[in-house]
Amino acid sequence: MANFLSSIRFSDPYFSVLLMLVIGVGMSVAFVLLSQALGPKRYDRVKYSVYECGVDPLTTASVRVSVKFYLLAILFILFDLETAFLYPWAVLFRQLGWFGFLEMLVFLLILLAGLIYAWKKGALEWQ
């Protein structure tokens, strides 16, 4: 046990991530289990009936979503990837100097063409 405890590197930046994970998962599991164990379970037909803000439900919960969401999601992923490449560049910004700046400028300009195209074609609009 002492051996195990000494093997934990408390100064590791990921230790706080792990701690947060443990506390977060532990708390949510504990609350679900506590309400399961302590909450009174009295069956009542009206209480268990489906309702929507006091109104009878109009449709089922799963309605077919528009394909427009999908286009937005794809565009989100692509520009998300673009920003993902910005992180290592930002970390190394001073080391890379002007050359790195130009590299990233070329990268961003090519993708800017994509953004302008999406904008011009009305892909960002909801019609």
Added chain:
Amino acid sequence: MEPILFILFGAIAVAGSIMVVTRKHPMASALYLILTLFAVAALFVLRQAHFLAAIQVIVYAGAVVVLFIFVIMLINVPENKLPVERLTALRFLGVAAAGLLILEGAVLARKTTMPGGTAADSGSVQAVGRALFTDYLLAFEITSVLLLAAVIGAIALAKKKI
């Protein structure tokens, strides 16, 4: 500490993957996929691949699964029309193939020494960035063209009138 965490997150990843392929409703599968991807990200952290771990969470768990969920919501198969899958010979064949793959991996892992990759900082954001902006510069710039092609392709496919 590391071996315990490796076993823990490895077990979560394997259990999550099993849940992904066994759930009846695709939405449940997609949510278990997020769990699996997070566990794999934790495994990347344990292998000192910090940048890869961050990308795994941001791009895969954050964005790609969103796309999966949109597809599921788009197709929107009603609960009672979900296909019932049976245990067929193909599945046993699949399990056998997976077992063979694991065996091969185990044999290979025993016989070969992995070059590099285990150095303390080879997977840090700085190290990845340095490689990306010097040795793999052309590939990095071409990536932007690839992303541009994807943007245009997505719009061309999804828009009724271009």
